[in-house]
Amino acid sequence: MTLKAKMIVxxxxxxxxxxxxxxxxxxxxxxxxxxxxxxxxGHQSADESGFRSDVMEMIRELQVPIVRYPGGNFVxxxxxxxxxxxxxxxxxxxxxxxxxxxxxxxxFNEFVDWSKKANSEVMMAVNLGTRGAxxxxxxxxxxxxxxGSYWSDLRRSxxxxxxxxxxxxxxxxxxxxxxxIGAKTATEYGRLAVETAKVMKWVDPTIELVAxxxxxxxxxxxxxxxxTVLDHTYDHVEYLxxxxxxxxxxxxxxxxxxxxxxxxxxxxxxxxxxxYMKAKKRSKKKMLLSFDEWNVWYHSNAADSKREPWDIAPPxxxxxxxxxxxxxxxxxxxAMLKHSDRVRMACMAQLVNVIAPIMTSNGGGAWRQTIFYxxxxxxxxxxxxxxxxxxxxxxxxxxxxxDVPYLESIAxxxxxxxxxxxxxxxxxxxxxxxxxxxxxxxxxCSIIEHIVMENDxxxxxxxxxxxxRVAPHNRGNASVDGSTIQAKLAKASWNVIxxxx
Ligand code: AHR
Numbered sequence: 001m002t003l004k005a006k007m008i009v010x011x012x013x014x015x016x017x018x019x020x021x022x023x024x025x026x027x028x029x030x031x032x033x034x035x036x037x038x039x040x041x042g043h044q045s046a047d048e049s050g051f052r053s054d055v056m057e058m059i060r061e062l063q064v065p066i067v068r069y070p071g072g073n074f075v076x077x078x079x080x081x082x083x084x085x086x087x088x089x090x091x092x093x094x095x096x097x098x099x100x101x102x103x104x105x106x107x108f109n110e111f112v113d114w115s116k117k118a119n120s121e122v123m124m125a126v127n128l129g130t131r132g133a134x135x136x137x138x139x140x141x142x143x144x145x146x147x148g149s150y151w152s153d154l155r156r157s158x159x160x161x162x163x164x165x166x167x168x169x170x171x172x173x174x175x176x177x178x179x180x181i182g183a184k185t186a187t188e189y190g191r192l193a194v195e196t197a198k199v200m201k202w203v204d205p206t207i208e209l210v211a212x213x214x215x216x217x218x219x220x221x222x223x224x225x226x227x228t229v230l231d232h233t234y235d236h237v238e239y240l241x242x243x244x245x246x247x248x249x250x251x252x253x254x255x256x257x258x259x260x261x262x263x264x265x266x267x268x269x270x271x272x273x274x275x276y277m278k279a280k281k282r283s284k285k286k287m288l289l290s291f292d293e294w295n296v297w298y299h300s301n302a303a304d305s306k307r308e309p310w311d312i313a314p315p316x317x318x319x320x321x322x323x324x325x326x327x328x329x330x331x332x333x334x335a336m337l338k339h340s341d342r343v344r345m346a347c348m349a350q351l352v353n354v355i356a357p358i359m360t361s362n363g364g365g366a367w368r369q370t371i372f373y374x375x376x377x378x379x380x381x382x383x384x385x386x387x388x389x390x391x392x393x394x395x396x397x398x399x400x401x402x403d404v405p406y407l408e409s410i411a412x413x414x415x416x417x418x419x420x421x422x423x424x425x426x427x428x429x430x431x432x433x434x435x436x437x438x439x440x441x442x443x444x445c446s447i448i449e450h451i452v453m454e455n456d457x458x459x460x461x462x463x464x465x466x467x468x469r470v471a472p473h474n475r476g477n478a479s480v481d482g483s484t485i486q487a488k489l490a491k492a493s494w495n496v497i498x499x500x501x
Pocket of ligand 1: 028071072073074173174215293349350
């Protein structure tokens, strides 16, 4: 079979203006994400607040627009009051989600300070596991109310005269999961979420809220969960969340690389459920989606199952990512761009050490994992309008997923910079894929660069000693004639073709 693919891109066929917040990420109090990740007083690169500046630089390089905090599963046992005020008075707590000891030496205000330095907004989650509306209204009063009340004046006494004005709030985390502290049925959660939403917005009507959708496509309660939760919350929230992780436990790479098609199906089904509820409610509001946890996660499962409890900041969920994982991350980013009319926020889970693009060693260096690169490229060059990808491509079947196109791609038009960027993955593991890209409506074009991530070893990884084993180069072979681009995409590769239009 001769492999080939063709893509037509037209500036008049836009999916949507991309909301930059889809390049968000996530810091949970889990493992070494906070302690010895973003925060390590005593480290040679630590600033006056104890924030690691080597890590901070890499995060700034990624231009992360929003960071979710403090969990994840952690938030369902979170007592935020333990984390503010003088550090010497802060309580150590048994943290039940990940069975460690939490010292609370890094808390809510420190995270707000850190985010400012990282040039990121905060997406703050409230505890709807062990707590509820009362706690959430206190936290938002502490955070966003200017002053003249008990909690806002407490914040001022802690040295924060101005309110934090956090705009985006998650109503709990994965409340459908039996592993969650205080897990709930959809009705229990829906009722709690709506009552919490009401009081939070009474304190600060300018905030936006995210209700919990299912913890993944495979949950037995999906999509009934979405429908019941929205029945209660539709008029009170702006976003519904999606979470999804993939792994290659079976070492079946063709299937692993095709998982993004299931991710798209997930997004379509959740959007359809939202629209059903919109009709049922006779509402004018379009419910938006927040894909606030997504990534590859499986390499660390075995090590984590052997860990003893009650350490402080032990290594947990420390996946070491290989080349094929970076390709999957690339296809997941493309999947979200294809649905950028609905998916308005997303968080790569997570940012440092815990299933993360950035790794550190305690007292040592910081380095970029393989998945850092597609995330970086999408964040830097994927801003503008997503254009409808009309793709014809040779296809393959796996036992589980059929009609998988070898070419996965999307184009983004940045009108201000007069640039089109094509993100493309060649899923073929053995052969290069000849691709023609027809940019007919753009006139004469020229190639700015063709970035490629390729590797003969799908399992190649970066380490502290060998941090650049898997890294992109910009010697790709894309060429242009008028407005038609020709490229031969290397086998198993991630490509970024930047075009001046
Ligand atoms: O990101 C790791 C964990 O995955 C989060 O704490 C939880 O929300 C999800 O199950």
